[in-house]
Amino acid sequence: MRQTYIKDVCHHVGEEITIKGWLYNLRSSGKLIFPQVRDGSGIIQGVVFKKNVPERVWSDFERLTQESSVTVRGSVRADERAPGGYELDVIDIEIVQLAEPFPITPKEHGVEFLMDKRHLWLRSRRQHAILSVRAEVIRAVRDYFEEAKAYLTQSGQLYNEATAAAFGKVYCFGPTFRAEKSKTRRHLTEFWMVEPEVAFTDLDDTMNLAEDFITFIVHRILENRRKELAELERDISKLEKIALPFPRLQYDDAVRMLQEAHAKGEVEARFEWGGDFGAPDETYLSNQFDRPVMVHRYPRSVKAFYMKADPERADLALCVDVLAPEGYGEIIGGGQRAEDLDYLLKQVNEHGLPEEAFDWYLDLRRYGTFPHGGFGMGIERCTAWLCGIEHVRETIPFPRMLYRLKP
Numbered sequence: 462m463r464q465t466y467i468k469d470v471c472h473h474v475g476e477e478i479t480i481k482g483w484l485y486n487l488r489s490s491g492k493l494i495f496p497q498v499r500d501g502s503g504i505i506q507g508v509v510f511k512k513n514v515p516e517r518v519w520s521d522f523e524r525l526t527q528e529s530s531v532t533v534r535g536s537v538r539a540d541e542r543a544p545g546g547y548e549l550d551v552i553d554i555e556i557v558q559l560a561e562p563f564p565i566t567p568k569e570h571g572v573e574f575l576m577d578k579r580h581l582w583l584r585s586r587r588q589h590a591i592l593s594v595r596a597e598v599i600r601a602v603r604d605y606f607e608e609a610k611a612y613l614t615q616s617g618q619l620y621n622e623a624t625a626a627a628f629g630k631v632y633c634f635g636p637t638f639r640a641e642k643s644k645t646r647r648h649l650t651e652f653w654m655v656e657p658e659v660a661f662t663d664l665d666d667t668m669n670l671a672e673d674f675i676t677f678i679v680h681r682i683l684e685n686r687r688k689e690l691a692e693l694e695r696d697i698s699k700l701e702k703i704a705l706p707f708p709r710l711q712y713d714d715a716v717r718m719l720q721e722a723h724a725k726g727e728v729e730a731r732f733e734w735g736g737d738f739g740a741p742d743e744t745y746l747s748n749q750f751d752r753p754v755m756v757h758r759y760p761r762s763v764k765a766f767y768m769k770a771d772p773e774r775a776d777l778a779l780c781v782d783v784l785a786p787e788g789y790g791e792i793i794g795g796g797q798r799a800e801d802l803d804y805l806l807k808q809v810n811e812h813g814l815p816e817e818a819f820d821w822y823l824d825l826r827r828y829g830t831f832p833h834g835g836f837g838m839g840i841e842r843c844t845a846w847l848c849g850i851e852h853v854r855e856t857i858p859f860p861r862m863l864y865r866l867k868p
Contacts, residue, residue: 462479463479465478466500466503466629467482467498467500467504467545468503470537470545470547474547475536475537476536477534477552478534478536478537479533480498480532480534480549481500481532481533481660481661482498482499482500482501482531483499483500483528483531483626483829484527484528484560485497485498485499485527485584487527492511493508493509493510494507494508494509498531498533498549501625501631501660502629504544504545505543506544506549507535507548507550508548508551509522510550514551514552518551518552521554521556524559526559526562526563527563528560528581528828528829529556529557529558529559529829530557530558530830530831531555531556531557532554532557533549533553533554534553534554535552536549536550537549537550557832560829560830561827563581564581565582580620580623580822580824581623581824581828583623583626584627588627589627592628609634618835619767621633621656621657621658622798622833624658625659625835630659631657631658631659632655632657632658633655633656634656635653635654636652637652637654637839638651649857649861652839652840652842652853653839653857654839655840656836656838657670657674657835657836658834658835660832661831661833662832662834663797663832664779664781664796664797664834666834667797667834668755668757668781670836671755671783671836672753675703675793676703676705678843678847679700679847680703682847683697683700683701689848690847690849693848693849693850695848699786700847703752704752707753707783708750709754709755709757710754710756710757711757711758712757712758713758715738715756716732716733716734718745718749719745720732728741728742728745729741734760735762735763736763737759737763738756743788743790743791744788744790747785747787747789748786748788750786753783753784753785754783754784755783755784756782756784757780758774758777758779758780759777759778760777760778761776766808766809766811766812766814767799767822768780768796768797768798768799769796769797769799770799778796779797779834780795781794781795781836783836785842786846787849789842789845789846792839794837797834798835800831800832800833802823802826802827802830809823841853841857
């Protein structure tokens with residue numbers, strides 16, 4: 462059954478729905494259990510009658526711990542006495558993960574402790590409310606000025622995973638700094654990136670989101686900025702071809718295409734399986750399609766430590782790169798995150814990373830782990846493609862490159 466968000470239960474009174482989220486609180490009264498479940502959009506109280514559910518369902522609720530990840534099925538009922546005005550008459554439950562004892566309890570902890578556990582504190586009602594108000598302020602500022610200020614960050618992706626566990630669906634948007642000493646037309650030392658992260662999603666969901674997101678942006682540009690595209694002498698017929706679905710190309714197949722192209726003399730160097738694509742490789746692949754192409758399941762060895770391994774082939778990562786047409790290269794990179802604690806801990810050690818620096822990140826797998834995924838899109842590279850210009854340095858007011866820090 463399709464997932465329903467708690468904020469939308471008012472539209473489903475009398476209907477059977479499925480909620481995916483985390484156990485916020487639970488109290489019991491004899492033959493009744495009252496679980497409170499949150500999914501990032503709100504909190505709903507469930508009612509479990511022992512006589513009305515199978516023994517398995519009752520025993521599963523009895524063993525739940527705070528922040529355990531769950532899928533709950535039940536019927537929505539209006540009740541003015543219930544928090545939020547609605548209750549869920551529970552029919553079934555699936556435990557996604559039974560969380561370890563949650564370190565934040567109702568007792569007084571003190572600010573220092575809570576700040577040390579900030580990645581988990583975000584899930585509380587108070588912090589959720591504060592950050593929801595903050596998001597509304599930011600939305601108002603964006604609407605008023607049509608331009609936003611954001612935070613200085615290298616990348617928000619890891620922290621996004623913490624906020625996704627608090628809110629379900631999140632994104633961050635701000636300047637990012639490139640560590641590599643890149644000097645190509647596609648790279649800046651400082652650039653702007655938008656990074657969505659969504660709970661209870663897999664690689665296919667992430668790819669669906671990415672293609673829908675890009676299509677929306679292209680259509681918006683065609684709708685509102687045709688005069689500017691004409692000024693740039695942009696061939697908009699190429700943008701008008703952008704539509705769903707995007708072609709999806711498995712890494713193995715992409716390698717075969719490159720090797721066949723080399724045999725025909727269409728690319729200079731032969732590409733060997735196991736490597737990451739360079740600019741000439743991405744240019745050739747993207748030129749074979751009239752819309753962005755999604756290359757997925759790269760070797761794990763060339764992707765980040767937090768990517769989930771393909772359960773069908775452990776040497777591959779559940780990841781995707783979206784290559785823009787006309788040789789503009791990767792505009793989106795992302796995938797499904799590893800949710801298994803033991804696997805992620807092994808990855809941290811194998812990559813020679815300091816375990817203590819990632820203790821908070823590993824906590825996200827200890828307390829209510831769940832399948833999730835997301836991606837990052839660089840604004841400047843996407844803009845360069847839409848404008849049809851050669852270098853990303855023209856797509857930001859004051860470009861910061863390896864040897865340019867002013868003006």
